Amino acid sequence: MLTVNTVKELKSAVKSAREAGKSIGLVPTMGALHEGHKSLVDRCRKENDVVVVSVFVNPTQFNNKEDLRTYPRTEEADKALLEAAGCDVVFMPSVEEVYPEPDTRVFNLGPVAEVMEGPMRPGHFNGVAQIVSKLFMMVEPDRAYFGEKDFQQIAVIREMVRQEGFKLQIVPCPIVREADGLAKSSRNVRLTPENRAVAPNIYRLLNESLDFAKSHTVDETIKFVTTGINAYDAMEVEYYQIVDGITMQPISAWTDTRYAVGCITVYCGDVRLIDNITYFKE
Ligand code: PAF
Numbered sequence: 001m002l003t004v005n006t007v008k009e010l011k012s013a014v015k016s017a018r019e020a021g022k023s024i025g026l027v028p029t030m031g032a033l034h035e036g037h038k039s040l041v042d043r044c045r046k047e048n049d050v051v052v053v054s055v056f057v058n059p060t061q062f063n064n065k066e067d068l069r070t071y072p073r074t075e076e077a078d079k080a081l082l083e084a085a086g087c088d089v090v091f092m093p094s095v096e097e098v099y100p101e102p103d104t105r106v107f108n109l110g111p112v113a114e115v116m117e118g119p120m121r122p123g124h125f126n127g128v129a130q131i132v133s134k135l136f137m138m139v140e141p142d143r144a145y146f147g148e149k150d151f152q153q154i155a156v157i158r159e160m161v162r163q164e165g166f167k168l169q170i171v172p173c174p175i176v177r178e179a180d181g182l183a184k185s186s187r188n189v190r191l192t193p194e195n196r197a198v199a200p201n202i203y204r205l206l207n208e209s210l211d212f213a214k215s216h217t218v219d220e221t222i223k224f225v226t227t228g229i230n231a232y233d234a235m236e237v238e239y240y241q242i243v244d245g246i247t248m249q250p251i252s253a254w255t256d257t258r259y260a261v262g263c264i265t266v267y268c269g270d271v272r273l274i275d276n277i278t279y280f281k282e
Contacts, residue, residue, distance in 0.1 A: 028053075050088050055090060244261075
């Protein structure tokens, strides 16, 4: 595995692969890698000749300075995981390398970015669009892999790709969960042992709501999940919305869509957890 820290080295590594007619897959990450990331790398490994992984905690997508400061950084462990997973090139740049000058680009990402995480985390999706578009320009991958835990992020990236005219395939990959159902996340390490013990109830309630939804309305299902989670002292639902899985717009009746997905964020202590569940996809 080749570790590169500069854009120049990265470009030269992918250039020789491309000239040799090889397909290139990219897995953008912010490090603190876990089994969820590994599943993206595994899929990328299966579908491409060359696997490139970026490890970069992108400051422009953090609307909360404390979250950026405390974001876990585990460079050596990340390299070991990537090496074992068969990654070919890992890109670990500094902030100055990626942003030699401030990125002033403002993306108009439209309705997919105007709901849920959009208003909750102002500037977040613009920062994601900035870094992901930069990575796409540097690597020019054939395919790029993203986890479905950040469900809305995938819709936003697809919109950015459409607007910018990138020619690549976006490959969404299923959520990987702990044995007790908690969605794997780099932020889980910040949970206190007490809060870690209650956090799996997020998925338990989401999962139980699949059955509940069969005989109840969208609003009743939202209430079922929200009150169930809020019953735990340590947890508070920030939002639970059931949306169309493509447009991200909230639905008010099950018949409003052919693809219904419930998207949730929950404060578990001071850690913000995110998860989602698909009710149906026709
Ligand atoms: O999902 C993430 O980890 C980040 O938002 C991404 C896509 C790597 C961009 O920094």
